[in-house]
Structure formats: C-alpha cells, structure tokens
Amino acid sequence: MPSLVIAQFVASGSDEAGVKGYTEQTISPPSIESVDSTAAGDSFMGGLLFHLARNNVTRGNLKEFCGGDDNLKQAVSFASRCGAYTASHKGAFSALPTFSQIKHFPCTSNNC
Secondary structure, three states: OOOEEEEEEEOOOOOOOEEEEEEEEOOOOOOOOOOOOOOHHHHHHHHHHHHHHHOOOOOOOHHHHHHOOOHHHHHHHHHHHHHHHHHOOOOOHHHOOOHHHHHOOOOOOOOO
16 A cells, blocks of 8 residues: 655754654545546645645644644545546646546545
C-alpha cells in the first residue's frame, strides 16, 4: 500500500535543524478505471495545495494542522480524489478537475 509522509523541515544552520515534526497515515485512493495517467500526479499536488490554501494553512501552522483530528487525512483524500479524477479522463490539462467536479466525484468512507 503506498503511503505519503509529510515532514516539516527546519533550515540548516539553526539550532533546531532537521525534521521538526512528521505524521504518517495510510489512505486508500478511489477505485477508478484508469484512462490516462498523464497529469494525475500534478492534479494530486494541486489538490493538496488547494486544500491547504483553502484551510489557510501556512508554514507557521502546518504542524498544528497536521496534528488536528482528521485534517491531514481530509487534505490527502481530497488530493487523491483529484489525481483519480484526472487519471480517469483522457488528456492532461483538459482532465484537471474543478472543485465542483471533485465534490461530486464518487468516493468511499476511507477517502472522503
């Protein structure tokens, strides 16, 4: 099962250089019939960044956000659904979803 680790790093040269905090969770992607995987990874990253921005997550509050109940799971689940949507459509740019399309994209309880 693929997993994603999100780590917060502190720049070298500071007293706290290295990994400041990390969390790991396993989230199952939506089951889809893959049509074209072009841009699916880009769609995943765009979905993750969109979700973080929509929730006003900054570098300063990322650790707090990741430590919240299901915040990280919801962010990665949203991103996973973006990637799955893109992989289930032909093309690259034309297969990138809108927010409305993701809200209506089928999902399971483990990835919503």
